[in-house]
Amino acid sequence: xxxxxxxxxxxxxxxxFSANAWIEKTHxxxxxxxxxxxxxxxxxxxxxxxxQLVEEGQLIGSADGNLSCPVHASVSGRVISxxxxxxxxxxxxxxxxSVKNWYAKKTPLEQLAxxxxxxxxxxxxxxxxxxxxxxxxxxxxxxxxxxxxxxxxSCFQTEPYLASVYRMSLEKCEEVxxxxxxxxxxxxxxNAVLVFSELDxxxxxxxxxxxxxxxNITILPIHAKYPQDEVSLLVQTAAGKEIPLDKNPWxxxxxxxxxxxxxxxxxxxxxxxxxxxxxxxxxxxxxNKAVNLKVRIGTSISYLIEEYGLPAQKKLLAAGGPMRxxxxxxxxxPITKYINSVIFLSPSKKYVVSNDPCIRCGSCVELCPVRIxxxxxxxxCELGRLDEAVGNGLSTCVECGLCAxxxxxxxxxxxxxxxxKKLINSEN
Numbered sequence: 001x002x003x004x005x006x007x008x009x010x011x012x013x014x015x016x017f018s019a020n021a022w023i024e025k026t027h028x029x030x031x032x033x034x035x036x037x038x039x040x041x042x043x044x045x046x047x048x049x050x051x052q053l054v055e056e057g058q059l060i061g062s063a064d065g066n067l068s069c070p071v072h073a074s075v076s077g078r079v080i081s082x083x084x085x086x087x088x089x090x091x092x093x094x095x096x097x098s099v100k101n102w103y104a105k106k107t108p109l110e111q112l113a114x115x116x117x118x119x120x121x122x123x124x125x126x127x128x129x130x131x132x133x134x135x136x137x138x139x140x141x142x143x144x145x146x147x148x149x150x151x152x153x154s155c156f157q158t159e160p161y162l163a164s165v166y167r168m169s170l171e172k173c174e175e176v177x178x179x180x181x182x183x184x185x186x187x188x189x190x191n192a193v194l195v196f197s198e199l200d201x202x203x204x205x206x207x208x209x210x211x212x213x214x215x216n217i218t219i220l221p222i223h224a225k226y227p228q229d230e231v232s233l234l235v236q237t238a239a240g241k242e243i244p245l246d247k248n249p250w251x252x253x254x255x256x257x258x259x260x261x262x263x264x265x266x267x268x269x270x271x272x273x274x275x276x277x278x279x280x281x282x283x284x285x286x287x288n289k290a291v292n293l294k295v296r297i298g299t300s301i302s303y304l305i306e307e308y309g310l311p312a313q314k315k316l317l318a319a320g321g322p323m324r325x326x327x328x329x330x331x332x333x334p335i336t337k338y339i340n341s342v343i344f345l346s347p348s349k350k351y352v353v354s355n356d357p358c359i360r361c362g363s364c365v366e367l368c369p370v371r372i373x374x375x376x377x378x379x380x381c382e383l384g385r386l387d388e389a390v391g392n393g394l395s396t397c398v399e400c401g402l403c404a405x406x407x408x409x410x411x412x413x414x415x416x417x418x419x420x421k422k423l424i425n426s427e428n
Contacts, residue, residue: 003237008369009225010402012323014199017290018163018283023171025294026307028099032074032298033334034060034091039127040134041067043088052079056100057274060091063122069135070125074276074296076100090334093298102273109182109270114144117186117269124268125275125337129260130154130229131324133338136265140186143250148189152238152249152256153180155207156197158226159321161343164279165259167292169203173210176259179266180217186269187255190216193238197224226323227400231256233369245396260340280304280335284344286311295335301342302331315344323401356409364403364413370396374403378413381420389420 037043044061048054054073061071076097083090112120122137155169155176169176180192194211196204198221211217222228222237232243234256241252249256257265260279267273276297282304283290291308301319317328319339328342335342364374372393380389397417404413 003220004223005225005228005233005369006236007371008367008402009228009233010367010406011224012158012160012226015160015283015285016163016166017161017287018281018292019166021163021167021289021291023167023279023292023294026296026299026304028075028095028296029299029303030095031080031300032093032095032296033300033332034071034074034093034298035085035088035334035336036061036071036091037088038071038133038297038337039067039069039125040132041065041069044068044071046082046089046091048079048082048091050079050082053077053097054079054093055097057102057276061089063125066138067135069127070123070274072125072274072276074298102267102271106270107272109185112185112269114186114188117182118144120272121265121268124264124273126261126264126268127275127337128258129264129278129337129340130258131320131338131340132231136261139250139255142248143187143255146250147253148187148250148255149191149253150239150255151180151183151187151189151192152234152254153192153194153262154229154234154256154258155194155203156200156222156224156229158197158224158229159323161281161283162321162341163281163283163292164340166200166203168263168279169259170206172263173206175263175266177210177214179262182266182269183255183257183262189255191218192216193218193220195220195222195234195238198222199224226402227369227398229258230369230398230400232398275337278335278337278340280339281341281343282308283341284311284315285346286313286315287344297337298334300332300334301328304335304342305331311344314347316347318343318345323405324399353412353415354410355412358409358411361408363406363408367402367406369400369402370398372397374413378403378411378416381416384420384423386420386424390424394420394424 042064048060056076058073063070075095077093077095080094081092118140126136128134157165235254280295318325
């Protein structure tokens with residue numbers, strides 16, 4: 001039997017309605033709305049003015065600190081407004097002007113040193129595209145200070161409806177293997193493990209064939225359960241190692257990354273292309289046609305609905321996945337670096353909080369993939385006892401949502417945990 005999670009997790013119904021749809025480019029929208037906070041850390045600092053003409057890929061927000069990331073214009077045009085929202089700004093650009101061919105000039109890999117490669121990724125504003133939104137350059141800098149023995153590539157997604165990783169892996173096999181070599185050089189690592197869901201037989205066959213004759217590449221099919229594509233669980237599965245508390249994968253000789261981030265990193269290194277677009281699965285219940293789209297950052301969800309339609313019956317709208325994403329009430333919300341899907345869900349699937357008393361059924365503990373005493377941690381976070389929460393696994397929690405998903409009392413466990421983490425981060 002193929003490898004799976006050691007503890008917890010759940011095999012959720014895939015509902016990958018867009019799995020057979022080729023990635024297609026959307027038309028350029030009339031306007032894009034680009035937030036200067038699409039990453040962990042501080043918002044980018046505005047560096048354009050209203051009425052200024054900008055070119056596609058031009059810097060519009062500079063990084064403010066190590067964890068912050070630069071933000072770029074995803075289209076050519078004119079800045080028509082700069083609005084302040086909460087703790088950051090949103091730059092609105094009216095589309096007009098040239099479309100740049102980023103692939104016209106390629107830098108030979110042998111001409112680049114690892115330090116220069118990381119700097120190109122930093123300048124391109126690349127973040128983890130699996131929803132983490134962490135600066136990829138920051139991760140790479142830390143990892144290059146360690147001796148990396150294994151590069152682990154996630155070629156699967158375990159959250160329902162999502163198909164972007166599957167389609168990219170299938171359509172861009174040659175480019176994925178080229179990107180793998182970019183990262184192997186950058187991290188000075190030879191061994192690479194490519195991890196696939198055992199259900200994706202076409203992918204497994206394709207990469208097994210393409211990897212023939214390539215040294216030190218292992219194809220690893222697994223019995224994938226949600227949330228096994230999360231970094232710490234991926235390392236545990238592929239390398240058989242557990243990441244100690246308050247440590248990172250590189251501290252135990254591993255570097256784990258998803259296909260979409262790997263490709264964005266490669267494009268930054270070889271083509272100096274900033275992160276101005278991403279793959280989005282436009283999918284869900286009742287759609288006539290589910291699709292996978294290459295979308296410019298800042299494109300509004302309402303524009304995608306105009307182009308690709310709505311279900312016949314009213315549905316809930318979510319972005320970023322049904323387990324870890326968020327319900328969308330404002331259809332003008334823009335696609336950002338961390339939104340990998342727009343999903344229409346049947347109202348019956350809406351999670352309704354009731355916060356009844358815990359009945360100690362133990363379901364949350366059984367499902368937790370990182371072995372936390374979930375009822376205790378939830379209660380500590382709810383009461384604001386942050387020091388005790390930290391001592392009982394707060395930082396270990398991967399916020400997969402399985403505990404709340406199966407809770408008969410409908411306790412908003414993940415909400416309590418996220419609030420506690422936010423409070424701690426603000427204090428620090």
